[in-house]
Structures are given as structure tokens and as C-alpha cells.
Amino acid sequence: xxxxxxxxxxxxxxxxxxxxxxSSNGQTEVYYLATVCQVGIDPPLVSVSxxxxxxxxxxxxxxxxxxLSFLAHDQGGVxxxxxxxxxxxPDKLALLGLEYDxxxxxxxxxxxxxxxxxxxxxRAWDSGDHRTFIGEAIxxxxxxxxxxxxxxxxxxxxxxxxxWARALACRIGLIDLATAVQHWRRPPQSIxxxxxxxxxxxxxxxxxxxGRFRAGPEIPGVCLVGCGWWGGVHALExxxxxxxxxxxxxxxxxxxxxxxxxxxxxEDHFDGLEAALRDSRVDAVVLALPHHxxxxxxxxxxxxxxxxxxxxxxxxxxxxxxxVVRRAEDAGLCLAVAEQYRLSPLVIRARELVxxxxxxxxxxxxAGAVGSYRPPQSWKQAVETMGGGVLLxxxxxxxxxxxxxxxxxxxxxxxxxxxxxxxxxxxxAAVAVLAFVDGPVAQLQLSWSGHRRxxxxxxxxxxxxxxxxxxxxxxxxILSTPITSGHWSxxxxxxxxxxxxxxxxxWLPRAHRRRIRVPGADPIGSGALIEDFRLxxxxxxxxxxxxxxxxxxxxxxxxxxxxxxxxxxxxIEPVQR
Amino acid sequence: MCYVLAMITRRRxxxxxxxxxxxxxxxxGVALVTSAHRHRANVMTVSFFAESSHLPVLVRVAISPxxxxxxxxxxxxxxxxxxxxRGQESLALFCGMRSGREESKFEAAxxxxxxxxxxxxxxxxxxxxxxxxVVERVELADHTLFVGEITTSFRQLRYSCRxxxxxxxxxxxxxx
Numbered sequence: 001x002x003x004x005x006x007x008x009x010x011x012x013x014x015x016x017x018x019x020x021x022x023s024s025n026g027q028t029e030v031y032y033l034a035t036v037c038q039v040g041i042d043p044p045l046v047s048v049s050x051x052x053x054x055x056x057x058x059x060x061x062x063x064x065x066x067x068l069s070f071l072a073h074d075q076g077g078v079x080x081x082x083x084x085x086x087x088x089x090p091d092k093l094a095l096l097g098l099e100y101d102x103x104x105x106x107x108x109x110x111x112x113x114x115x116x117x118x119x120x121x122x123r124a125w126d127s128g129d130h131r132t133f134i135g136e137a138i139x140x141x142x143x144x145x146x147x148x149x150x151x152x153x154x155x156x157x158x159x160x161x162x163x164w165a166r167a168l169a170c171r172i173g174l175i176d177l178a179t180a181v182q183h184w185r186r187p188p189q190s191i192x193x194x195x196x197x198x199x200x201x202x203x204x205x206x207x208x209x210x211g212r213f214r215a216g217p218e219i220p221g222v223c224l225v226g227c228g229w230w231g232g233v234h235a236l237e238x239x240x241x242x243x244x245x246x247x248x249x250x251x252x253x254x255x256x257x258x259x260x261x262x263x264x265x266x267e268d269h270f271d272g273l274e275a276a277l278r279d280s281r282v283d284a285v286v287l288a289l290p291h292h293x294x295x296x297x298x299x300x301x302x303x304x305x306x307x308x309x310x311x312x313x314x315x316x317x318x319x320x321x322x323x324v325v326r327r328a329e330d331a332g333l334c335l336a337v338a339e340q341y342r343l344s345p346l347v348i349r350a351r352e353l354v355x356x357x358x359x360x361x362x363x364x365x366x367a368g369a370v371g372s373y374r375p376p377q378s379w380k381q382a383v384e385t386m387g388g389g390v391l392l393x394x395x396x397x398x399x400x401x402x403x404x405x406x407x408x409x410x411x412x413x414x415x416x417x418x419x420x421x422x423x424x425x426x427x428x429a430a431v432a433v434l435a436f437v438d439g440p441v442a443q444l445q446l447s448w449s450g451h452r453r454x455x456x457x458x459x460x461x462x463x464x465x466x467x468x469x470x471x472x473x474x475x476x477x478i479l480s481t482p483i484t485s486g487h488w489s490x491x492x493x494x495x496x497x498x499x500x501x502x503x504x505x506x507w508l509p510r511a512h513r514r515r516i517r518v519p520g521a522d523p524i525g526s527g528a529l530i531e532d533f534r535l536x537x538x539x540x541x542x543x544x545x546x547x548x549x550x551x552x553x554x555x556x557x558x559x560x561x562x563x564x565x566x567x568x569x570x571x572i573e574p575v576q577r
Numbered sequence: 578m579c580y581v582l583a584m585i586t587r588r589r590x591x592x593x594x595x596x597x598x599x600x601x602x603x604x605x606g607v608a609l610v611t612s613a614h615r616h617r618a619n620v621m622t623v624s625f626f627a628e629s630s631h632l633p634v635l636v637r638v639a640i641s642p643x644x645x646x647x648x649x650x651x652x653x654x655x656x657x658x659x660x661x662x663r664g665q666e667s668l669a670l671f672c673g674m675r676s677g678r679e680e681s682k683f684e685a686a687x688x689x690x691x692x693x694x695x696x697x698x699x700x701x702x703x704x705x706x707x708x709x710x711v712v713e714r715v716e717l718a719d720h721t722l723f724v725g726e727i728t729t730s731f732r733q734l735r736y737s738c739r740x741x742x743x744x745x746x747x748x749x750x751x752x753x
Contacts, residue, residue, distance in 0.1 A: 002691070002701045005730040012660045012705045012732070012741055013628040013636045015606045037627035038603045039639040040717045046603065047637065047722070049629050070604075117603075127713065127724055128630020132637070134717070151604055153741065167738040176734050191730045195631050356633040356726050357712040 001176045003183065006194035014154035017079055019069045020048055021093075021100075021108045024062035028093050028108055031056040032082045034154035035130075036068060044137040046119050049130040053541065057131050060121060066135055067103070068117045069110035071152040079152075103139055114151055116141045128356065193517075220307075220537050221267075223248035223276040225297065226288035227256045230311070234286050234338075237530040239264040245534055250276040250285075273297055277304040284334070284537045286530075287311060290379040291387045295320035298335065302327045307334040307537040309529075312396050313557065314550035316387040321554045325547040334536045336543035337550030339400040343525035343532060345518045346470050349477060350461065351405055353516075358479070359463025362406070365442035366460040367398045370452035381424050389426025390446045391416070391560060398444050399434070399560075400545070400553045401459065406439040408552070413569035414560040420449035432560045437574075472524050477516040483509060607669050607742040610638060611657035611690075611698040612649035618698055620682050621646045622673030624744045625720065626658065634727040636709055639720040645677040650723055654711045655695055658725070659703035662739040666747055693729045704741060705732040 005011045014034040021030050031050050039045045048066065050056050060066045071078060081096060093100070093108065100108040109116035119135025126132075169175050222245050224234055231251075238247050250270040251257040257269035270276040276285065277300065284307035287297050295315035301308045308328070314337050315321040328335035341347055354362055379385040380393065391414065403409070414432035421428045429447035436442065440461075457469040457478075466481035483489060489508040493501055501508075522528055536543040556572060563570040605624045612619055625639035636658060640647045650656045661669055671686050683690060683698070690698045693708035700706050709725025716722075 001734045002706075002731045003734055005705060005707070005732050008628060008631055008634045008727075010705070010732055011628075011634070011636075011707050011727060011730045012606075013626065013658070013707075015627055015741075016604060016743075035627045035629070036603070037605055037637070037639070038625050039637075039722050040720050041602065042719055045717055045720075047627070047639075049627070049637075123715070125715075127637070128635045129632045130630045130635075132629055132724075134715075134722075151743065151745065153743075170735065170738045175737055179734055191634050191727055192632065195634055198631075352633050356635075357710070358726075 001179070003179055005191050006189065007191060007198060008195045009155075011191065017071045017075075017152040017154060019071065019078070019082070019110060019113070020050055020056060020060075021067040021069065021110075022056055022059040022063050022065065023102070023106050023108055024059045027055075027059060029054075029056040029059040030082065030092050030096065030108075032079055036070075039134060045122065045134055046117060046137055047132055047134045049127065049132045051129070052126065052131040060133060061124065063106065064121050065105050065107045066119050066121065066133060067107040067109045068119065069113040070115045072114045072146050073150040073152045075113070075152055105138075109139075109141060111143055112145070113143060114146050114149055116143070128352075196519075218538055219244060219246060220283040220534065221246040221248060221281045222284045222286060222534075222537075223250050223270070223279075223282045224260070224286045224288065225250045225273045225276060226311075227251040227253070227260045228288065231260070231288040233526055234288055234530065235260055235264040237527045238286070240527060241530060241534060246281065248276060248279070248282055273300060277301060277306060282306060284308065284533070286338075286533070288338075290385045291392070292316055292385045295324050298324045299327055302331050302333055302335070305331070305333065307336075307533075309336045309338060309533045309543075310550075311338045312400075312550065313387065313392060313554050314547060315554065318551070318555055318558055321547075321551045325551050328547050334533075334543055335547035336533050336536060337545045337547060337553075338529055339397060339545040339550065339553065340525035340529040341397050341401045341472075342404045342545055343528035344472065344523055345520045345525070345528075346472065346475075346477060346523055347401055347404065347459075347525070349516065349518050350459070350468055350470050353468060353477070353479070354405055354461065354463075358466065359461060359468055360465030362440045362461050362463040364462040365402065365406075365440050366445070366462075367402060367442055367458065368445035369394055369398075369458055370445060370447040370450045370456070376424060376448065383425040386426055388557075388561065389416075389424065389430070390428055390448050391430040391432065392426070392557060394448075395430065395432060395444055395446050395560070396553050396557050398446075398459075399556045400549070402434060402436070402442050402444075403549075403552065403556070405461075406436045406442070408437055408574065409434040409442075409556055409572055410437045410574070411435040411569050411571050412556060412559045412563055414563045415567075416564055424448075427564075430560075430564075432563075433569075434556070475518055475520070475523060477518060479512075479514045479516055481512045481514070483511060602744070604743055604745045607661045607744060607747070609657075609659045609661060609668075609672055609700060609703065610640065610646055610650075611659065611700060612646050612653060612655070613696065613698050614649045614653040617645075617649060618681070618683065619645045619649055619677035620672050620686070620688065620698070620700075621677065622661075622669045629724055633712075634730075635712065635724055636707070636727060637722055637724045639717070639722045641720050647721060650711065651714075651721075655697045656709050656711065656723065656725060657693070657697045657699050657706060658709055659700040659706040661742040662704040662736050663742050663746060664739065665703070665742055669742060669747060695728060697729075699729075699731065701731070701733060703733065704736045704739060705730065707731070 035049045039047045099111045103118045107118045117137045118139040121135045123134040247266045249257045249260040249266045254271040261269040285301045287310040416427040416430045428449045432444040434442045457471045459470040461468045469478040559570045559572045629635035629637045691701045697708040707727045707730035713724035
């Protein structure tokens with residue numbers, strides 16, 4: 001009986017168990033993997049694909065070499081011990097308790113293994129959620145004690161408790177029957193959706209960790225500064241963290257801060273940022289303040305030694321933003337920018353589809369929001385405190401998402417129509433066109449004053465092989481791909497007289513339209529944003545949107561405003577990485 | 578792998594020549610790669626394959642440019658990967674030692690074929706069989722690395738307790 005595979009492990013494309021090792025600058029890393037394969041004979045090339053969130057990748061890149069020690073069938077205990085360690089554990093090699101030798105290049109190779117190789121890295125690139133390294137094998141060792149032994153297969157291979165019972169059940173058809181019942185009760189999902197259930201959400205959401213900073217305590221004290229409307233969204237997500245963080249609230253309006261502390265399980269409240277920074281229980285701050293206060297508040301918090309998650313924009317000018325980022329880097333503290341759309345499971349899934357080539361080369365993008373936002377009130381109506389209009393307040397999110405999907409734009413052109421809302425000093429509608437380096441041209445439409453069909457997509461990606469729609473109000477993506485010439489509807493069309501075809505055309509599909517369900521109750525990523533910040537401040541990972549990324553968003557935004565002022569397209573300086 | 582296997586059979590008594598026996602080849606699982614394009618189809622044995630990514634589900638396969646399969650995969654942009662189990666040694670050797678340019682290996686080996694929705698020939702009598710869309714292609718010295726996204730994947734329940742076939746099952750211990 002042939003049944004669909006429910007996850008990547010059922011496809012059995014993993015091979016032999018091996019330990020990947022690398023050493024650089026006094027740091028030695030070891031990583032378990034079953035995804036080694038040879039990719040060339042002359043020269044002998046070997047490929048491995050570790051998870052880029054683990055420090056092994058950085059160590060391999062720094063040293064330019066990696067070691068592979070293939071395990072024998074009875075070395076399952078080594079795998080179990082290694083899998084029990086935390087990924088960031090600095091001394092895994094010593095904890096593992098295995099003896100090893102170093103090659104001339106400094107790569108550790110285990111003595112007790114089936115075979116060991118040292119490889120010099122020839123190529124490396126990101127492939128899906130892993131990083132693939134190709135290395136030329138430059139040294140091979142076969143320990144005498146294990147010569148001729150059986151290699152260890154992924155999962156341990158045959159044997160183990162209950163193997164013969166399973167084999168018998170398989171032979172007499174019990175497995176077939178059980179699987180048929182299981183499929184009847186729960187129809188098999190796609191291999192990708194099934195795999196997704198086993199991958200931690202934080203791992204799906206996070207970009208590879210790129211830097212380290214001084215970590216805070218395991219249960220950090222986080223103070224929300226600014227108890228306005230959007231501050232309430234952050235407060236709710238902070239409350240959802242439960243006992244994993246201690247919550248504090250600060251506002252110039254002390255009563256408002258006290259109310260937030262009561263509603264969102266706060267330990268204490270303060271009358272403003274300065275008071276919060278004086279309290280040693282506060283390890284980090286979430287700044288949800290009027291835009292003109294962002295840079296100053298960030299610098300105060302960083303100077304006081306606190307990690308910072310600041311609402312977008314990072315600052316009102318690029319110079320201010322640069323100063324904030326430098327201050328965080330000098331202090332070794334975490335500076336994250338609240339670009340939560342990047343952490344939305346919808347955006348992450350869309351990015352996977354784009355990078356996986358499902359749409360082919362993406363050429364055009366339509367993005368933006370019309371009439372779907374709360375109209376600006378109080379400080380958002382004044383340019384002095386707001387810094388701009390809808391382009392700044394909403395557009396920067398889409399600029400960030402587009403950069404996340406397609407890299408850096410090289411040119412931007414923007415224009416604004418006459419204002420419809422007289423109470424607003426900034427623009428209430430805008431259009432921006434961004435041209436990406438070797439990527440698509442994206443059109444951004446933003447309006448607080450216009451009306452558009454509810455449920456219209458916020459992002460539409462048009463590629464050579466299909467189009468993808470994303471709407472933040474829905475929990476699904478819609479993928480449209482063209483039907484092939486041999487599709488039944490095209491064959492029917494070809495046989496019908498033109499008049500008949502016109503009448504029947506609404507029933508004859510022209511494209512495959514597939515709904516890709518994206519599970520999760522956090523479509524805009526506001527919960528993932530707080531979790532991402534928590535993991536960053538306890539030192540588990542770098543923030544997904546660090547200050548530098550927020551600064552790049554600000555550069556693009558500033559160029560868009562410059563384009564409006566000059567009435568022509570503006571070139572954006574390439575990013576120095 | 579086909580020409581390497583041929584080298585093994587031809588020169589088994591001369592361990593100085595065969596890369597399998599001199600340690601120039603790593604032990605690994607064994608699979609059949611199927612491909613089809615414009616009324617031509619082929620199947621070949623590979624051992625240069627591994628998983629590349631969980632999400633999206635990617636698998637990489639290295640194929641020599643001299644193979645017919647290389648041409649068919651390049652032209653169609655799709656390939657099928659069917660993992661072999663123990664007990665299928667003769668099938669692995671058969672598909673690895675003949676050229677698809679001279680005969681239809683599907684017919685000669687008596688392989689049952691099931692087409693995926695995308696038209697990729699899948700082999701239901703293997704441990705697992707998957708249809709993969711090529712998303713990346715990397716040219717290397719003597720092989721081309723195709724990275725494919727698995728779009729359709731099945732397993733044969735009858736073989737769910739069977740171990741995968743290794744190269745060392747075909748030719749004996751590779752570290753001996």
C-alpha cells in the first residue's frame with residue numbers, strides 16, 4: 001500500500017549519522033547530522049547542510065574547514081548525548097567526553113569513529129532553512145579499531161525494542177490497516193505542512209543569529225514605556241508571555257501606567273522612562289512612544305545598560321538612527337526594532353515560497369494598505385511629533401517586508417495626492433515605487449482616507465510561474481499558477497466554437513488557485529515580536545530585526561520623502577555589509 | 578554512479594583503481610533517480626543524495642553530466658527520487674550499470690511506474706518515492722548538484738520496517 005509521507009523524515013532522505021566539527025579562534029564546535037553526501041569524485045567533494053542557527057556554521061565560515069566523523073552502528077549513545085545539549089552550549093566537545101585529534105589545519109576529528117574526513121570549504125550557500133557547505137576532502141582517517149564495522153544509519157536502523165513485532169505487523173498487514181484508519185480519521189497533510197509541526201515556531205520565524213551581546217537574566221524584567229493604544233497591543237503580548245518575563249509599565253500618566261499594571265499582570269509601574277531606568281529590576285524596555293522621542297529614549301535606555309525594543313521608526317532621521325545603532329553596538333546591548341510583519345507566519349511562508357522558486361522569478365509586487373488602519377489621532381496628526389504621514393507610519397512596515405523578501409532596493413520614486421483629511425499635517429495617501437537590485441519592481445499604495453474592498457490583499461507577488469496573495473486579515477496565502485496546455489479546460493476550449501467558449505468560459509478554469517493554510521493565531525507577528533525580543537535579551541539568539549535593519553528601512557523611507565520633495569526618482573546608496 | 582559501479586565490477590580484483598574500494602567514495606544510502614522529458618524517460622542509481630532543508634523540504638542529488646538523466650532533469654526541471662531498501666541490491670546494480678540511451682531501463686528491469694501529478698515517474702516498489710522540482714543547480718567539477726523541492730512523496734507500507742540500502746551493502750565494508 002502506497003501512502004503519502006507526512007513529513008520529511010518519512011521520505012527517508014537522511015543517510016548515515018556523522019559528527020560535524022570545526023574550530024576557530026579557540027572555539028570548537030560539534031554538530032550532529034545525517035545529511036552528508038558526496039557530490040564529486042575528482043576532486044573528492046563532500047556536502048553537509050547544518051542548521052545556520054547553530055554556532056557550527058559561523059565556526060566553519062571562520063575557519064574555512066570542517067571535519068566529519070562517521071559513527072559506527074553501536075555509537076547511538078554519542079548522538080543521544082549530543083542532542084541533549086543546548087545548541088549554544090560553548091563546550092560541547094568536552095561534555096561529549098570523546099577523544100579527538102586535531103589535523104594540521106586545527107580541525108578536530110574523533111578517534112573512536114568509523115571514518116573521519118577533513119574538508120576545505122569550497123562553496124557555501126543558504127538552501128531553505130539550512131546552509132549547505134561543499135568541501136574538498138583533504139584528509140581521511142580510518143581508525144584501526146573500527147575498521148570494517150557497520151555504519152550507523154539515521155534513526156539507528158534495524159533493531160531496538162519491538163522491531164520484530166513491528167516487522168511481523170508489517171508482514172501480516174496490520175500496519176496497512178492501522179494507517180488506513182489513521183488516514184480516515186485524519187487525512188494526511190502535505191509533507192511540508194507535516195514537517196512544519198515538528199519545527200519550533202521560533203526557529204521558523206527567526207533569521208539566522210548573526211551577533212551576540214551581553215545577555216540578561218533568564219526571566220528578564222521588561223518595562224513597557226508608553227501606555228497608549230498600540231502600547232496596549234505590546235502589553236497584551238507581554239502578558240501572554242506569562243511567567244517567562246516580569247512586566248513593568250511606565251507612562252507620564254502614572255494612573256494609566258497603574259491601570260496597565262493591573263490589567264496586564266505587571267509587578268510595578270513607573271511615572272516615565274527615567275523612573276523605570278532607575279529601577280534595577282528592569283532589564284529591558286519596550287518603547288512605544290511618539291516618533292520624535294524614539295532616538296532620545298533609546299539612547300537614555302542604552303546608556304542605562306538596558307536592552308531596547310523600539311517601535312518603528314528607529315528615529316526620525318538617518319543620522320539619529322545611526323547614533324542609536326552605534327550606541328547599542330558600543331554598549332554590547334540588544335537593540336531591536338518593532339517590525340513585526342517580518343515575523344508574521346504569513347510573510348515567512350511567502351518568503352519560503354519565493355526562495356523555493358514556487359513563483360519563479362518575481363518581477364512585480366503590489367503592496368500596501370488602503371483604509372484598513374485606525375485613523376491618526378493626537379500626536380500622529382502633527383508632523384513635528386509624527387515625522388510624516390501614512391508613508392512613515394504604515395509604509396515603513398511594507399518597506400521592511402519587501403526588503404525581507406527581496407533584499408535592498410536601489411531606487412525609489414514616490415508621490416502624494418492632495419490631502420483629504422484636513423486635521424492631518426502629514427500625507428494621508430502615498431504611492432511609492434521601489435526597484436530592487438536584481439529583483440522585482442514593487443508598487444506601494446497607502447492611504448488612510450481611501451476605501452478599498454475589505455479583504456483585498458496587502459501583498460501580491462507576481463512571478464513567472466505564479467502569483468501569491470497575502471492578506472494580514474486571513475490565515476492563508478492564495479497561490480495562483482497557470483494551467484498547462486494539456487489541462488482538460490484548455491483541451492475543451494480548443495474543441496469549442498468561439499461563441500460557446502465565451503459562454504462557458506466562467507466554468508473553464510484558467511489557473512490553479514490553491515489556498516495555503518498558515519496555522520497560528522498571530523497573523524501580524526506581534527506575539528512573535530515579543531518572544532523574539534525575550535530570546536534576544538536572554539542571549540539565545542540575535543533579534544530578527546536588529547537596529548541596523550531598522551536603520552536600512554529608515555534610509556529607504558528618507559529616500560522616498562526626498563523623491564516626493566524633488567519630484568523624481570532617488571537612488572539609494574548601496575548597503576555596506 | 579553508473580560508471581563507478583561499472584568500474585567496480587570490471588576491476589573488483591584491483592582495489593587500487595576503483596574509487597569505491599580506495600575510499601574515494603563515501604558510504605551512503607542508495608536511491609533511483611527517475612526523469613522524463615518529451616517521451617524520453619530514464620532511471621539511474623545514485624548514492625550522492627541527502628536532505629538539504631526541512632522547510633521547504635529540499636533534497637540534493639549530484640549527477641554526472643555524462644548521464645542521460647542529467648540531460649532529462651536539466652530539460653524538464655523535475656526528477657523523482659526513490660529510496661531503495663535492503664533486498665533491492667540487484668535492482669540498484671541493474672540501473673547503475675546500464676545506459677538509458679541504449680534501452681528502456683524501466684522495461685528491462687520490469688519496474689512498475691506511477692506518474693506524479695507533475696508527470697514525474699515514481700516507483701511505488703521502493704521504500705519511498707518522491708517527486709522533486711529543481712529549485713537550484715550548482716555546477717561542480719565532475720558532477721552537477723540539483724537541489725529539488727519535494728512536492729509529492731509516498732512510502733511503501735509493505736517496506737516500512739525494511740532498512741535502507743547502503744553502498745556498503747552492495748560492495749562490502751568501505752573502511753575495510
